[in-house]
Amino acid sequence: MSHSRHPTPPLQDTFQDQQIGCDHSQNLVDICREKHYQAFVCDALAVPIRSGSCDACISIAVIHHFATAERRVAALQELVRLLRPGGKALIYVWAMEQEYNKKKSKYLRENRISQGKKEEISSDTSVQELLVKQMPDVSNQDSAPSVPSINDFQDRGCNSREVTNSKLPIHTNRTSFHSQDVLVPWHLKENPGKGKPIEPFGPLGSHDPGPVFHRYYHVFCEGEMEAACQTLSNISILQSYYDQGNWCVILQKV
DSSP, X not given: OOTTTOOSOOGGGSOTTSOEEEESOHHHHXXXXXXXXXXXEOBTTBOOSOTTOEEEEEEESOGGGOSSHHHHHHHHHHHHHHEEEEEEEEEEEEBSOSEETTEEOHHHHTOSEEXXXXXXXXXXXXXHHHHHHOOOOGGGOOOOSOOOOXXXXXXXXXXXXXXXXXXXXXXXXXXOOSOXXXXXXXXXXXXXXXXXXXXXXXXXXXXXXXXXXXXXXXXXXXXXXXXXXXXXXXXXXXXXXXXXXXXXXXXEEO
């Protein structure tokens, strides 16, 4: 196709040499646009960007929302597809282990009374704040000597309580996880300035009349995300680590 016939380039060709973001939520994308960031709505399993066109990709608090191991691996494959050879991806997911090396995560530590009322804040937001403050040093990585396969996690989980019926347990915010597959309550808080609900959380115990939504999460055991990444082709795992209640992987396309 000649550019004379199609003066407006397709979506996948408009983001070269730029930083862009995407999300499944129109409201979150609208917030980004209001802040003058480039963002668009899409499905993480089908991102409308040309293969091999990204120097780096970041997936924060996304893959733990897919309900099967196959879909989680498919999301990883889509991330790798976007990378050019030598490109890197950083992936964060919620950890089953919210207390690690005898230290409680930020998620658990914030279960306290603050300014006269208990706060209920999504750990998704905390992860993004942490990334700004403490990006890991890849050069100092010591690889784990042995990582279980993804089939090991599908077979045995990580000592989580087995769900024996069709109902998923509802997680109590700011507490330890007792099952890998849970529903996490999110309270929508009305924004008085614009008259529409855009904040995905609200103070626990408040009189906020906003609705409560239960979002699905699969919290990852130690080694599980790394094992899922090892099923991918043409990648090298540079680093796998724990960070404030999240399991994290940095991989590189080869």
